[in-house]
Amino acid sequence: MSIEKTEAVVLRAVNFRDTSKIVTFYTKRYGKMSAIAKGARNPKSKFGSLLQPLNYLQIVFYRRENRQLQTVSSSEFVKYFKSLTSDVDRFSISMSLIEIINKVMHDEEENETVFSLLAESLIALDTPGTFPRNTFAHFALNLAIGLGFTPDFSRCLICRNAIDLEREKKVYYVIEKGGPVCEKCSANLNEGFLLSDSALLVLQSFVRLSPAAAAKSEIEPGLRNELANFSFVYLKRHLDTLKEIKSLRFLAATPQEIAR
Numbered sequence: 105m106s107i108e109k110t111e112a113v114v115l116r117a118v119n120f121r122d123t124s125k126i127v128t129f130y131t132k133r134y135g136k137m138s139a140i141a142k143g144a145r146n147p148k149s150k151f152g153s154l155l156q157p158l159n160y161l162q163i164v165f166y167r168r169e170n171r172q173l174q175t176v177s178s179s180e181f182v183k184y185f186k187s188l189t190s191d192v193d194r195f196s197i198s199m200s201l202i203e204i205i206n207k208v209m210h211d212e213e214e215n216e217t218v219f220s221l222l223a224e225s226l227i228a229l230d231t232p233g234t235f236p237r238n239t240f241a242h243f244a245l246n247l248a249i250g251l252g253f254t255p256d257f258s259r260c261l262i263c264r265n266a267i268d269l270e271r272e273k274k275v276y277y278v279i280e281k282g283g284p285v286c287e288k289c290s291a292n293l294n295e296g297f298l299l300s301d302s303a304l305l306v307l308q309s310f311v312r313l314s315p316a317a318a319a320k321s322e323i324e325p326g327l328r329n330e331l332a333n334f335s336f337v338y339l340k341r342h343l344d345t346l347k348e349i350k351s352l353r354f355l356a357a358t359p360q361e362i363a364r
């Protein structure tokens with residue numbers, strides 16, 4: 105047994121027995137991990153009250169190899185999110201991020217890129233004046249990239265010519281094949297996700313931008329749902345475990361998927 109310290113975001117917390125909690129964390133050093141917090145529901149337990157979904161903490165725990173359940177012994181805020189719970193939109197999008205992480209990440213599989221993406225996206229959602237839907241689209245796209253599914257937005261899958269956004273107003277994106285199809289080649293296409301030229305341009309930029317920068321990007325409001333829908337469908341196609349996300353009701357519009 106060893107004593108370990110790591111940054112962690114709380115994904116879930118359920119009551120256990122009379123005074124304890126079982127908490128699922130996404131941690132920086134150990135990936136997804138479950139731990140028991142003994143006495144956490146005791147009103148006097150300072151560390152226990154922090155063990156709530158969305159909290160970004162520094163935790164100390166006793167680690168046993170090959171154990172499904174570790175024991176967490178203390179926690180403190182790395183960053184306290186003031187605005188996440190007071191704004192419905194920001195709250196439901198934050199909840200969808202942790203729900204997605206909980207569904208797609210495996211236990212004890214460390215991925216610092218994904219951890220930073222999650223932590224920085226929550227910070228962006230908590231920052232006043234940012235656009236929550238931008239964060240969702242950026243998160244879903246970059247999570248897919250962090251898990252090895254990098255999209256190509258630049259060359260037509262069929263003719264391999266560069267997609268010329270000056271000329272093309274609509275592009276079909278074939279998610280399974282990971283690339284766009286130019287207008288000329290799309291005549292015989294029978295699958296694809298219709299993207300506007302402006303959506304494609306933003307997606308290209310989101311691959312490079314940090315969560316903080318993406319959250320501030322001035323984008324036409326109508327475009328934000330298109331981007332969020334595309335990024336989520338893109339992620340979902342690559343990850344079988346991601347069928348339904350309850351907190352995603354904000355994506356009211358159905359995906360603009362065209363089967364011709």
Ligand SMILES: [Zn+2]
Pocket residue numbers: 260261262263264265285286287288289290
């Ligand atoms: Zn082409």
